[in-house]
Amino acid sequence: MEMVxxxxxxxxxxxxxxxxxxxxxxxxxxxxxxxKAKPPIRTCADYPEDGxxxxxxxxxxxxxxxxxxxxxxxxxxxxxxxxxxxNYLFDVIHEMGVKGIRWFxxxxxxxxxxxxxxxxxxxxxxxxxxxNGPLGRYTTEGKMSGLGILRSHGGRYQSVQDGEVHIxxxxxxxxxxDTFGNATGDRGPTACGLLGFALADSEYADRVxxxxxxxxxxxxxxxxxxxxxxxYVVEIDSLGDPSKIVSGTTxxxxxxxxxxxxxxxxxxxxxxxxxxxxxxxxxxxGGTNLAFALFLKEKMKKAGVKxxxxxxxxxxxxxxxxxxxxxxxxxxxxTFDLEGVRSMRENANHVNTSPFTSYNYHGKxxxxxxxxxxxxxxxxVDVNFNANVVTHxxxxxxxxxxxxxxxxxSKCTILAIxxxxxxxxxxxxxxxxxxxxxELVDVIITERGIAxxxxxxxxxxxxxxxxxxxxxxxxxxxxxxxxxGKPELPVVDKSKPVAVIKWVDGTIIDTVxxxxx
Amino acid sequence: xxxxTFSAGKRGDKVRSDCYIELSPAPSGIDIELKSKVxxxxxxxxxxxxxxxxxxxxxxxVKVYLExxxxxxxxxxxxxxxxxKQMFPExxxxxxxEFHPENLYGTTKDKLRRSRLYLPGNEPKFYPNAGLHKPDGxxxxxxxxxxxxxxxxxxxxxRNTLRAINFYKAERMVRINQxxxxxxxxxxxxxxxxxxILIPKVESADQIKQVEExxxxxxxxxxxxxxxxxxxxxxxxxxxxxxYEIATASKYNCSLAIGLEDYTADLGTQRxxxxxxxxxxxxxxxxxxxxxxxxxxxTVYSDVSxxxxxxxxxxxxxxxxxxxxxxxxxxxxxxxxEAIAPEEKEIxxxxxxxxxxDEATAKGLGVVSLGSKMIDAPVVKRAQNTIKLAILxxxxxxxxxxxx
Numbered sequence: 001m002e003m004v005x006x007x008x009x010x011x012x013x014x015x016x017x018x019x020x021x022x023x024x025x026x027x028x029x030x031x032x033x034x035x036k037a038k039p040p041i042r043t044c045a046d047y048p049e050d051g052x053x054x055x056x057x058x059x060x061x062x063x064x065x066x067x068x069x070x071x072x073x074x075x076x077x078x079x080x081x082x083x084x085x086x087n088y089l090f091d092v093i094h095e096m097g098v099k100g101i102r103w104f105x106x107x108x109x110x111x112x113x114x115x116x117x118x119x120x121x122x123x124x125x126x127x128x129x130x131x132n133g134p135l136g137r138y139t140t141e142g143k144m145s146g147l148g149i150l151r152s153h154g155g156r157y158q159s160v161q162d163g164e165v166h167i168x169x170x171x172x173x174x175x176x177x178d179t180f181g182n183a184t185g186d187r188g189p190t191a192c193g194l195l196g197f198a199l200a201d202s203e204y205a206d207r208v209x210x211x212x213x214x215x216x217x218x219x220x221x222x223x224x225x226x227x228x229x230x231x232y233v234v235e236i237d238s239l240g241d242p243s244k245i246v247s248g249t250t251x252x253x254x255x256x257x258x259x260x261x262x263x264x265x266x267x268x269x270x271x272x273x274x275x276x277x278x279x280x281x282x283x284x285x286g287g288t289n290l291a292f293a294l295f296l297k298e299k300m301k302k303a304g305v306k307x308x309x310x311x312x313x314x315x316x317x318x319x320x321x322x323x324x325x326x327x328x329x330x331x332x333x334x335t336f337d338l339e340g341v342r343s344m345r346e347n348a349n350h351v352n353t354s355p356f357t358s359y360n361y362h363g364k365x366x367x368x369x370x371x372x373x374x375x376x377x378x379x380x381v382d383v384n385f386n387a388n389v390v391t392h393x394x395x396x397x398x399x400x401x402x403x404x405x406x407x408x409x410s411k412c413t414i415l416a417i418x419x420x421x422x423x424x425x426x427x428x429x430x431x432x433x434x435x436x437x438x439e440l441v442d443v444i445i446t447e448r449g450i451a452x453x454x455x456x457x458x459x460x461x462x463x464x465x466x467x468x469x470x471x472x473x474x475x476x477x478x479x480x481x482x483x484x485g486k487p488e489l490p491v492v493d494k495s496k497p498v499a500v501i502k503w504v505d506g507t508i509i510d511t512v513x514x515x516x517x
Numbered sequence: 518x519x520x521x522t523f524s525a526g527k528r529g530d531k532v533r534s535d536c537y538i539e540l541s542p543a544p545s546g547i548d549i550e551l552k553s554k555v556x557x558x559x560x561x562x563x564x565x566x567x568x569x570x571x572x573x574x575x576x577x578x579v580k581v582y583l584e585x586x587x588x589x590x591x592x593x594x595x596x597x598x599x600x601x602k603q604m605f606p607e608x609x610x611x612x613x614x615e616f617h618p619e620n621l622y623g624t625t626k627d628k629l630r631r632s633r634l635y636l637p638g639n640e641p642k643f644y645p646n647a648g649l650h651k652p653d654g655x656x657x658x659x660x661x662x663x664x665x666x667x668x669x670x671x672x673x674x675x676r677n678t679l680r681a682i683n684f685y686k687a688e689r690m691v692r693i694n695q696x697x698x699x700x701x702x703x704x705x706x707x708x709x710x711x712x713x714i715l716i717p718k719v720e721s722a723d724q725i726k727q728v729e730e731x732x733x734x735x736x737x738x739x740x741x742x743x744x745x746x747x748x749x750x751x752x753x754x755x756x757x758x759x760x761y762e763i764a765t766a767s768k769y770n771c772s773l774a775i776g777l778e779d780y781t782a783d784l785g786t787q788r789x790x791x792x793x794x795x796x797x798x799x800x801x802x803x804x805x806x807x808x809x810x811x812x813x814x815x816t817v818y819s820d821v822s823x824x825x826x827x828x829x830x831x832x833x834x835x836x837x838x839x840x841x842x843x844x845x846x847x848x849x850x851x852x853x854x855e856a857i858a859p860e861e862k863e864i865x866x867x868x869x870x871x872x873x874x875d876e877a878t879a880k881g882l883g884v885v886s887l888g889s890k891m892i893d894a895p896v897v898k899r900a901q902n903t904i905k906l907a908i909l910x911x912x913x914x915x916x917x918x919x920x921x
Contacts, residue, residue, distance in 0.1 A: 394557030422587030487558035
């Protein structure tokens with residue numbers, strides 16, 4: 001396979017699954033503009049006048065959609081680890097004897113281990129999305145027929161708009177829908193919150209099938225997915241396991257070490273002067289990120305500071321800030337807990353926004369780069385501030401990118417991470433897989449100290465008189481080595497790529513190779 | 518015939534940062550089998566370590582099986598040594614990890630001991646980060662938090678931890694077992710730069726003297742320079758009655774602590790939030806400690822989720838005369854330090870006294886006066902202490918005199 005070195009210094013293939021791809025050229029260097037993909041143009045004359053698009057079952061809908069070998073099928077991940085529909089979908093495709101499918105999920109979860117049998121028997125050729133848990137293990141051991149492609153949420157939308165991925169059939173799990181195909185995720189027995197990540201699928205796929213376990217008479221209000229984009233509607237017994245779809249409450253970490261990191265994050269945001277009237281913030285839903293919000297809240301109260309907006313994923317902790325008047329708005333892309341769902345229903349200042357206001361490289365501007373600070377995690381960060389979220393230090397692919405890459409464009413990108421986990425260094429000489437280039441990572445906050453990217457002389461200057469434990473990233477790495485020992489590099493077969501990692505613009509930033517046991 | 522195996526350490530789904538080692542006789546040579554969560558990063562390192570441990574203990578024909586959950590090297594060495602000593606009980610050799618270069622510091626008798634964090638003596642996952650939470654002292658506990666069956670394994674682990682794990686300048690403390698077992702514990706800690714030994718359930722001056730004697734003997738034998746101080750813990754009615762005798766039993770006593778769980782059990786009563794049942798014991802202990810010129814230290818606050826309760830309990834302890842409190846969770850440390858910290862009024866007054874003292878010293882005056890008032894030496898000392906506390910709690914800049 002022909003490989004070239006990209007501008008991040010990584011060897012990447014020029015052709016993936018028989019299609020040409022561009023190597024990463026640097027942040028903001030590659031601009032894939034111009035109209036390349038178009039939504040399918042239909043006529044209502046071909047659709048039932050009574051608006052009833054019901055098909056008896058999923059098989060009939062797939063047959064009507066013209067399912068055949070080698071097609072691209074997309075699904076969304078809003079049912080998270082409680083997703084039953086996707087597994088059922090591939091049971092049906094397998095029964096129909098169709099082969100060589102490109103599965104294009106917006107993310108996968110451990111529950112999709114069920115699909116390994118269909119990767120084995122050729123029903124699924126390869127996955128483009130995320131390969132989590134068991135699927136990641138399977139991919140990294142070189143068992144998948146094609147190469148996996150991992151994209152951020154924004155990158156997925158970009159790949160559809162660029163015509164890089166043409167979706168033949170989109171199957172949209174809808175916790176509530178009507179027979180016309182209007183659909184919502186915020187209610188019904190398997191409610192999941194928003195359906196925002198299925199937007200491109202509903203607009204650009206040749207055929208769109210909405211599958212629901214809660215069919216209501218027209219109109220389904222609200223409609224997050226517009227029925228005018230939908231070809232068929234199928235009713236099934238259950239989309240998934242509600243207990244695994246949305247957590248009732250998100251929990252702040254109890255780990256004293258994680259709390260220490262969270263405290264440093266809040267201290268840093270204050271000391272660096274980011275916490276001031278009218279500021280904005282985004283945080284992920286990990287336990288450390290939730291905890292930092294609690295510490296920051298106390299500081300804001302004490303200083304009498306109010307934020308203009310917080311970008312969600314919302315949780316009960318952001319909702320508390322909104323209700324206590326510490327932020328004017330929550331601009332939400334997805335809700336992580338039931339308090340988030342309630343607040344969005346009740347509070348007009350808790351606004352449902354498309355995630356692609358922040359995440360889409362093809363937008364005319366991007367919320368993400370307007371946010372004063374974002375707090376994220378990572379599996380590894382290296383001394384050049386390059387960060388990894390997809391593989392572990394043993395070379396195994398275990399996580400998707402989600403919106404992580406897209407969020408790096410914030411004015412101050414903070415990674416809040418332990419310096420090591422059970423002898424596994426997180427601060428390393430060189431990340432196993434580059435998911436985010438170091439030039440976009442500003443601050444690393446660990447329990448052993450805070451490292452600021454030397455490029456950010458402004459931040460270094462802002463905190464130089466504070467009590468914060470500011471260190472160089474090399475100092476933190478050396479300390480980790482002195483505790484854990486210097487790690488060996490994972491043994492991988494550099495002649496056998498198993499997956500590629502896309503940057504937000506569609507170029508390939510890195511390659512995952514087969515792990516040698 | 519079934520092969521006899523000798524094992525040490527822990528295994529199971531919940532085990533983290535620890536390992537399980539099994540040794541058994543092998544027909545010829547060393548046979549190492551590894552099952553590690555970190556084999557991709559440390560496979561070779563682990564093999565090398567096990568091989569060098571085999572060499573050190575002169576094992577010739579043995580099968581080594583390691584099940585590893587991300588244990589650090591000092592932990593692996595401790596578990597290995599324990600297994601070796603089961604297989605060959607006559608082994609006298611000790612495998613001592615290198616001292617971490619930061620671990621050689623000593624302490625002083627009057628160092629601040631506001632917080633001391635208890636760490637169970639057989640749980641290695643807590644050690645590397647304990648000092649990051651900035652307690653005044655870290656206690657590796659060989660007593661109550663270690664099950665009777667784990668006492669031996671805790672000794673090897675605590676010894677290796679004292680040498681190899683950095684506690685970031687926190688005072689290095691060990692709570693030994695009740696005597697006589699505690700005397701045997703001393704062999705595992707005194708040669709490894711322990712700063713303070715906590716002696717539990719003390720009821721007589723003689724117990725302190727026994728510890729002192731053994732410590733001095735070990736210090737001489739190993740040619741140790743750093744002082745080793747004692748913190749006797751009084752946990753019974755008899756101990757309370759003997760408090761002063763205990764407090765003055767050794768010049769190495771730096772503090773006197775109270776343990777209320779055992780004390781209230783001894784009284785046949787319950788521990789309450791209000792604490793009326795222990796007021797006599799606490800006051801007696803404070804008085805004995807102050808009379809002996811050492812620090813009175815309060816018991817632990819055991820509800821780790823109730824930070825407000827902890828804060829109130831520290832304020833109450835401080836008002837009685839206690840100078841420190843025990844912690845069983847790192848999040849308690851900051852709360853304790855904040856609650857013990859002097860108030861602004863106290864700091865202002867202390868600043869004036871210290872400045873007056875400096876001025877008097879500079880002028881060579883024997884008497885310190887502030888306005889028309891004469892200031893006694895203990896008042897100066899208390900003011901200096903207040904300033905020290907204020908600086909430690911970030912309430913006062915270190916160079917406050919220049920800023921003044």
